[in-house]
Amino acid sequence: MPKRELMKGNEAMAEAAIRAGVEAYFGYPITPQSELLEYMSRRMPQLGRVFLQAESEIAAINMAYGAACTGARVMSSSSGPGVSLMSEGLSYIIGTEVPFVLVDVMRGGPGLGNIAPSQGDYRQVSHAGGHGDTFPIVLAPASVQEAVDLIYQAFDLAEKYRTVVIVLADGSIGQMMEPVALPEYRPLPEKRPDWAVTGEPGRPRRRLTSLYLHPEDEEVVNLRLLKRWRQVEANEVRYRTYYLDDAEYIVVGFGMAGRVALSAVRMAREEGLKVGLFRPVSLRPFPTKELRRLAPKAKAMMVVEMNSGQMLDDVLAAVQGQTPVRFYGRMGGMVPFPDEVLEQIRLLVKEPPTLDEDPRERWIAHMEQMLTPAS
Amino acid sequence: MAVTAPSRPLKVVYRPPETYLGPTHYCPGCTHGIAHRLVAEVIEEMGLAERTIGIAPVGCAVLAYEYFDFDGVEAAHGRAPAMATGIKRVLPDRVVFTYQGDGDMASIGMGEIIHAAGRGERITVIFINNAIYGMTGGQMAPTTLPGQVTTSSPYGRDPRSQGYPIRMAELLATLDGVAYSVRHSLHDPTHIRKAKKAIRLAFEAQVRDLGFAMVELLSTCPTNWKMTPIEAMNWVRDHMTTVFPLGEYKVHPELRKLRV
Ligand SMILES: Cc1ncc(C[n+]2csc(CCOP(=O)(O)OP(=O)(O)O)c2C)c(N)n1
Numbered sequence: 001m002p003k004r005e006l007m008k009g010n011e012a013m014a015e016a017a018i019r020a021g022v023e024a025y026f027g028y029p030i031t032p033q034s035e036l037l038e039y040m041s042r043r044m045p046q047l048g049r050v051f052l053q054a055e056s057e058i059a060a061i062n063m064a065y066g067a068a069c070t071g072a073r074v075m076s077s078s079s080g081p082g083v084s085l086m087s088e089g090l091s092y093i094i095g096t097e098v099p100f101v102l103v104d105v106m107r108g109g110p111g112l113g114n115i116a117p118s119q120g121d122y123r124q125v126s127h128a129g130g131h132g133d134t135f136p137i138v139l140a141p142a143s144v145q146e147a148v149d150l151i152y153q154a155f156d157l158a159e160k161y162r163t164v165v166i167v168l169a170d171g172s173i174g175q176m177m178e179p180v181a182l183p184e185y186r187p188l189p190e191k192r193p194d195w196a197v198t199g200e201p202g203r204p205r206r207r208l209t210s211l212y213l214h215p216e217d218e219e220v221v222n223l224r225l226l227k228r229w230r231q232v233e234a235n236e237v238r239y240r241t242y243y244l245d246d247a248e249y250i251v252v253g254f255g256m257a258g259r260v261a262l263s264a265v266r267m268a269r270e271e272g273l274k275v276g277l278f279r280p281v282s283l284r285p286f287p288t289k290e291l292r293r294l295a296p297k298a299k300a301m302m303v304v305e306m307n308s309g310q311m312l313d314d315v316l317a318a319v320q321g322q323t324p325v326r327f328y329g330r331m332g333g334m335v336p337f338p339d340e341v342l343e344q345i346r347l348l349v350k351e352p353p354t355l356d357e358d359p360r361e362r363w364i365a366h367m368e369q370m371l372t373p374a375s
Numbered sequence: 376m377a378v379t380a381p382s383r384p385l386k387v388v389y390r391p392p393e394t395y396l397g398p399t400h401y402c403p404g405c406t407h408g409i410a411h412r413l414v415a416e417v418i419e420e421m422g423l424a425e426r427t428i429g430i431a432p433v434g435c436a437v438l439a440y441e442y443f444d445f446d447g448v449e450a451a452h453g454r455a456p457a458m459a460t461g462i463k464r465v466l467p468d469r470v471v472f473t474y475q476g477d478g479d480m481a482s483i484g485m486g487e488i489i490h491a492a493g494r495g496e497r498i499t500v501i502f503i504n505n506a507i508y509g510m511t512g513g514q515m516a517p518t519t520l521p522g523q524v525t526t527s528s529p530y531g532r533d534p535r536s537q538g539y540p541i542r543m544a545e546l547l548a549t550l551d552g553v554a555y556s557v558r559h560s561l562h563d564p565t566h567i568r569k570a571k572k573a574i575r576l577a578f579e580a581q582v583r584d585l586g587f588a589m590v591e592l593l594s595t596c597p598t599n600w601k602m603t604p605i606e607a608m609n610w611v612r613d614h615m616t617t618v619f620p621l622g623e624y625k626v627h628p629e630l631r632k633l634r635v
Contacts, residue, residue: 023465024461024464024465026461050464050465052460052464054457054490055486055487055490056486058454058457058486058487059454059457059460059486059487059490060457062450062451062454062457062458062461062487063457063458063460063461063464064461065450065451065454065457065458065461066430066448066450066457066458066459066460066461066462066465067461067462067464067465068461069448069458069461069462070461070462070465070466072465074461088451089451089454092451096448197428197446197447197448197462198428198446198466198469199425199426199427199428199445199446199466199469199470199471200425200426200446201425201426202425205443205444205445205446205447206446207440207441207446207447207448207449208447208448208449209431209440209448209449210449211437211438211449213438
């Protein structure tokens, strides 16, 4: 068993990237991600690798784009507002088919919002990742250890599929300290891939671009990206299940919301309620088939998120009306307590939803009641 | 028409550089092609072709990488200096240059160019100032002259509401990271020769590790200016050079000593 050390999530993620062999990091300060950048500013120069604090997230993503075109292992990190600024660059990177890893440590929004943990960027990264037909891989950790493990794998995935991998962590993962076992240091790659623009003698010139002026050519690229994405869908779906064997009710949650829900599920089990948890780890590709297969076995499902129900829409699409679904979430940087989710599990069992119940209706009524100051 | 072979061998007076893969797609009378050729000549004369990476902008020169026989990438609109930074930091012994229009550099990409210059990034920037957005159909640029009619300043650029032209060579010259910041013009052969020397010095600044280097080149856009090529050349000489004075705004002392 490797030695475990107590580390803050942001720093552990940075160290995991270093051990995975990241050669260049470009970023811009934003809470709750800044410790990742600061850690890189200390460690990368010590190792003779590239660290640069860019003048903006726009610059950071385009620096990363340039560095990625040389075939180097490249990374950046940010939070919602910064990721918004990066979206044009993400699309260029995906369109150019070069690997890149981004960490989004989410905060409360929209707008400037706040710096509290949130899951509000789910749709932004997993349904968008820039304009045009883009398919980033999105992975969501629920602990510091899982964040470390996912980042360590993210570079391989990015290289294998020549695309962007986004590790989507809610602010609490970045900020909290947990014991982690860090992976081995990997040697830096000695050879560059055969597409890399490196300005080297003795071979035909190479160019990398996302420009395909003729729609006929672009469509070929679109199809290539889509086919590659289908390979990702076939090979890279990740999720964790807990207590599902005999579960009659299934809670679905990712990241920190999934972890809070797990505590609630455990408490519910102690009360004898037959409930389990499904925690998607890859948000793109989403475990659609797996949820679809589970749906008929469940009397009902409940999606728990730290947003207004962004993943809910994907769950509904997966379930296809085979079982009723209810939603419970907190927004704006609020984190649900296990007790709070437990209460919702009890209600789910006591008053199960019907197929035509609007998944958000009860929740909105509950929120209004909860947020109305007592007179 | 049939071409007959000359009776005696022709004397070669000029051979385009091997790394220049013209002819280009540019409009007749546009100076982008001249600027491309000068860059290729300089890179070839300095023997850098096998370790150069060029970065094309978004603008009429978006396909610039097609015309150079060295490695190249294509940047997002305005972000070429950031992309160049990423490449140069990972591959410090390569020669990295950006090629950018005035909309690309002085408008949407103002942040990236200022900060690349401020960091003294070891890159060379070729800046094509044609006082207009060529590619998108002749809209106003930050370099559009006061009174100039464009498709988005149909009454002529009114500085009160649309601002004044921005002078990049002067602006960048104020920054400590800059080794070389000059403005030249491509409107006639004499000036083209001077422009080539400047491009040479801008690459010398990079290979000698002196700092950031930028050459601004006053250029034509006959199509969007709605002029003939000759009128366009004359317009550069008579109007652009009064708003954008030619000159050397910052030259590193070591570059001054060079004979090129
Ligand atoms: C983010 C973004 N905004 C706008 C555009 C549209 N666009 C393409 S080229 C261009 C202007 C180019 O003008 P300039 O840089 O002066 O170069 P020129 O075409 O004159 O050589 C614009 C606005 C774009 N491609 N991307």
